[in-house]
Amino acid sequence: MSQLLANCTVLDARVLDGMPPQKDAGVWVTGDRIAAVGPYASVAAAARKAGPVVERDLDGAFVTPGLANMHTHFSLSLPGKGGDRVKELGPHDLALYMADGARRTLDCGVTTVRNVAEKDHADFALRRAIEAGRVPGPRMFTAGRALVCTGGHGHESGDTLECDGPVGFRHGVRSQIKAGADLIKVMISGGIAGEHEGIATPQLFADEMAAVIETAHAWGRKVTAHAGPAEVIGAAVALGLDCVEHGYLLTPEVARAMAARGAALVPTLLVTRCKEFFDELGVPEWMQCRSLGAGPRHLESFAMAVEAGVEILLGSDMPPFWSFEGTNATVRELENLASALGPARALHAATRGPIDWLGASADLGTVEEGKYADLIAMDGDPLDDASAFRDVRFVMKGGSVVRGSE
Structure with missing residues (x-):
């Protein structure tokens, strides 16, 4: 009927x-x-x-x-007591934990997500279960495990795969595609959650970045990169990077290069203005200071990208369904985007823009x-x-x- x-x-x-x-x-x-x-x-x-x-x-x-959320982690485990509880979950508990997050995400009105690093390939099992109708959840496009250099950003958890050298990173790309990855995620700089690094710490050499991008593109997969500093982002964009996550320290020149080459930005503005969330998870003081301290420069970078005409896509980094500042994380990020883009462009950044990037515009x-x-x-x-x-x-x-x- x-x-x-x-x-x-x-x-x-x-x-x-x-x-x-x-x-x-x-x-x-x-x-x-x-x-x-x-x-x-x-x-x-x-x-x-x-x-x-x-x-x-x-x-x-x-x-x-x-809505589509382009920076999702259903198995997120930040430093602190809250993250430690997730890290301690066994494989069966982790699957149920992630399934609950998927259900809550869909209930918020987020019908599509792009997962950009999940633990132990549990995301592929969850995607199969959602597609089979066994559990409720959004449509999932997933990167599997993010690729990092030895000791690189996020190496402490099962949602990353350590690689070194061009051969190692080529193997890393192929291993995620073999598992069923729709895209590839790579960490090319430090970030706010790495205690022994800085946001601007470069973590891949040019030949390693080239190996990731070339191999992924040969297999028909786009590449998105966790990245903060302009110099690192500019080098990756010149090599063909498809998307930048965060972009904390852009310059006008690099923003213009992104726009010219069609590299999108998922700014994740929430992550540098979410003390309430950090307190809830027991995030340590060093990370809170680094994250919140980066907030003003992060907003400046976002404004540079908007001014340059970079394609902006919504992504919360915080779990999409998380209750935050009177709403859920996805909507709060959408409001942050709208403050600079206006409501119509924010709607685009949360619906058609992400779907176009994912190559799913024939259906969604x-x-x-x-x-x-x-x-x-x-x-x-x-x-x-x-x-x-x-x-x-x-x-x-x-x-x-x-x-x-x-």
Whole structure:
């Protein structure tokens, strides 16, 4: 039986391309796909003519594609007591812990995630379970384990793989692809969570970075890099890097190079302004000082990227569902982006932009005929204020209602 989402205004990131909001609209869903979108009267007539239909009155809600979070860790374990508890989980407990995070993420309206380092390849099992319908969760695009040099950023945990030299990094790329990776993540500098490094510490030589990028591209995989300093980022972008995570210390010149070469930025603005989250996890003082101290320069870097026209994509780093500052981490990051981008571009950064980067735009990212019915609804207009996403009250993934009235 098909479904009809009625009495709603349909928005999606095509508004940036001149697609106006569709008011008094209907969205007809058959199976897991959208069969039609348009004026309610005509869509309803077509749906009823085709056979029995369940009509869901959304009472004037605004409908958008489900959100996409491009920097997700379901097995995150930062330094401190909270992270230690995750590190101590056995493989069975870890799988259940991650499955709970996936369920909570979907319930927030995040229907697609890009996992950029998960422990012990448990992400592949979770992805299979979600695809098989055994557990609820978002669509997962995952990097498997991130590649690091010996002793490099994040080496302390099972969500990374230590490699050295061009041959070692080529093997690392191939090992993750063999396991089922959709993309490759590599740590090319230090960061805020490494006690014996600095944010600006370079960690790969040029031949190692080239080996990662060349090998991944040969296998049809994009590469994203944890990176802070401009010099390291600029060198990687010149080699063909597809995306930068964080970018704490950009310069205008490197930002312009990113824009020219089509390298996206996932700025993860939350990670340098989240003392409440750090306190909750018992993160040690040295990391809190480094992270929060980097905040002003981080914002300057973000502004440089925006000014240069770099493609900005939403990613929270903090678990997508985490309750933070009156909402969840994904929406709080979206609000941070909107403060510089404006609501319409922030919507793009949270929906169509990520899906385009993932190469999944044939199926996801907009509300239109033929695409998966991954939809969310809220009462406020997110083109007026991105904080409307704080009040998502309806979530559908692949035609199945996850949250909201049946």
